[in-house]
Amino acid sequence: MTFQSPSQFPARGAPEPVAFHRTELSVILSVYGRMVAAGEWRDYGISCLRDVAIFSVFRRTAEHPLYRIEKRPRLRNRQGQYAVIGMDGQVLKRGHDLRTVLRVLERKLIRAVE
Template sequence: MTDQPDLRRGSNRATDGDTPVVVDIRDYKQSKDPLPVTFHRRELDAILWIYGRMVGEGEWRDYAIDHMKDLAVFSVFKRSGEMPLFRIEKNPKLAAKQGAYSVVNTHGQILKRGHDLQQVLKVFNKSLKLVEK
């Protein structure tokens, strides 16, 4: 039993000039729960190339990838139980301003930020230093 009057054959529930609206289910789902920000294949290739080099040098040992609603993060660890040494972040909201990519250290300081991931990852290139005795 309901409080609604029974529908007669050929009538619909729309009253007072309301017309039914057809909504595409994909558009509805994306508006309710947008897809997370992710790294594209070429971005991951560049990041994993640096990661492989640093693992070979014995500086890094583990990583984690997080895809959130407004940010994608590649975290690098010396040991898996510690805080990440570095975070490589992709934030599309900053793409028109300071650049979508940034490298952040353990203390939260931004080491480098920019529009081009290859340029941002140059922060991990070691420069040779002259050591005098």
């Protein structure tokens, strides 16, 4: 009689969660660092779900996120897999290139000097 231990790998039918790649995170954290230095943002959270990866930005820890940066690979061939979503749920920018999508957030750093 042969005994086999249970497999440590997920079942074939179970999809792996969507996650940000290291290069994507470096671009996001670059913008995040500049906004923290400007005093606009203070905290972040990362969620890796089955259909979407979310980078949430907070002004304070106990609040709702100011912005959500989402990666949805299913939309890769349509509108683009990256999106920046505001606090009210409105899509501020969507596209195929993460850097161009994040430019919408960098505009918040530009202020008139009096």
